[in-house]
Amino acid sequence: MDLGLEGATAVVVGGTRGMGRASAQSLADDGARVGVIARSAAQLDEVLEDLGRRGSPEPFGVSADVTDPDQIDAAFREVGECFGGQVNILVNAVGPSTRGGFDALTDEQWHEAIELGAMSMVRCVRAALPLLRSAEWARIVNFSASSTKRQGESLVAYTAAKSMIASVSKNLSLSLAREEILVNVISPGSxxxxxxxxxxxxxxxxxxxxxxxxxxxxxxxxxxxxxxxxGLPEEIGPVVAFLASRRNSYMTGANVNVDGGTDFC
Incomplete structure (x- = not known):
C-alpha cells in the first residue's frame, strides 16, 4: 500500500536505536526524507547511511540532548533550514530508563524520568509546531507504552512519564484538530x-x-x-509509518496498542 510518504519530510527524535530507528527505517522505506535527532553522534552516520540505502533522499542527523531546551530549539532550527521551513511528520520515540519501586526512587530519579520521558516530547512538539503548521499536511506520533495499563512495581516512574505522554497527546489532538494536524500515540508492549x-x-x-x-x-x-x-522493533515501525502518513486521514487522538494481545491476559 502506498502511504503517500514520497517527498514528505519527517523527524524522528530518538531514531538511532530500537523502535525509534525502526520507525525511521519504515518512513525511509516509503520514500520520506528523514531527519534523526539523537544524543549519540557516534551512531548517526551509520543510521543515516542505512536510511539512504532504504530510499530516504538526503537523510540527515542532529546530535542533541533532548533534556536541554536550548539544544532542542537549536536542533529544530537546523531541521527547518534543511527542510525548507516545513515538516510533515514528527515522531517522538525517546523513553526513560528509570527503574525502581516507589520506596526506592529519589526525587532526582523522578525528575529524570519525567524530563527524558515526557518533557522531551513536550519541548520537541513545541519547537516543531511552526514547521508542522507550515506544511501542507502534518502528523505527530508519540510513544507511550502498554505498561501504563498493566503496571509493574519497578516501572512506576517509567509508566508515569508514559502516561503523561498519552494525556498530553490526547489534548494536542483536540487543540490541533482545527488545523487538521493529526496526533496519535503508539503503545508498544514487550x-x-x-x-x-x-x-x-x-x-x-x-x-x-x-x-x-x-x-x-x-x-x-x-x-x-x-x-x-x-515483539520486534521492526514490527513497530510500519504502524508508526501508517499513523504518520497521508493514508491516515481521519484517526486522531487514538492510543494504538501493539502488544501481542495483552488487555485480557
Whole structure:
C-alpha cells in the first residue's frame, strides 16, 4: 500500500536505536526524507547511511540532548533550514530508563524520568509546531507504552512519564484538530529492545530468542501476551509509518496498542 510518504519530510527524535530507528527505517522505506535527532553522534552516520540505502533522499542527523531546551530549539532550527521551513511528520520515540519501586526512587530519579520521558516530547512538539503548521499536511506520533495499563512495581516512574505522554497527546489532538494536524500515540508492549535483551542476559535467558524472552517476562513480571513471544522493533515501525502518513486521514487522538494481545491476559 502506498502511504503517500514520497517527498514528505519527517523527524524522528530518538531514531538511532530500537523502535525509534525502526520507525525511521519504515518512513525511509516509503520514500520520506528523514531527519534523526539523537544524543549519540557516534551512531548517526551509520543510521543515516542505512536510511539512504532504504530510499530516504538526503537523510540527515542532529546530535542533541533532548533534556536541554536550548539544544532542542537549536536542533529544530537546523531541521527547518534543511527542510525548507516545513515538516510533515514528527515522531517522538525517546523513553526513560528509570527503574525502581516507589520506596526506592529519589526525587532526582523522578525528575529524570519525567524530563527524558515526557518533557522531551513536550519541548520537541513545541519547537516543531511552526514547521508542522507550515506544511501542507502534518502528523505527530508519540510513544507511550502498554505498561501504563498493566503496571509493574519497578516501572512506576517509567509508566508515569508514559502516561503523561498519552494525556498530553490526547489534548494536542483536540487543540490541533482545527488545523487538521493529526496526533496519535503508539503503545508498544514487550518488544525485544536492547534494554529488554540486556535484562534477559542478567537472568540467564537468551534475549535474542523472542519466545524465551516472553517466557522470562511472564515468569518474572507476570506480563504475558496472547502471542507466545515478544515483539520486534521492526514490527513497530510500519504502524508508526501508517499513523504518520497521508493514508491516515481521519484517526486522531487514538492510543494504538501493539502488544501481542495483552488487555485480557
Amino acid at each position: 518488544v525485544a529492545s536492547e534494554g529488554l535483551r540486556g535484562w534477559a542476559r542478567t537472568v540467564g535467558v537468551d534475549g535474542d530468542d523472542p519466545y524465551r524472552l516472553m517466557a522470562a517476562i511472564s515468569e518474572h513480571f507476570g506480563h504475558p501476551a496472547h502471542l507466545p513471544r515478544t
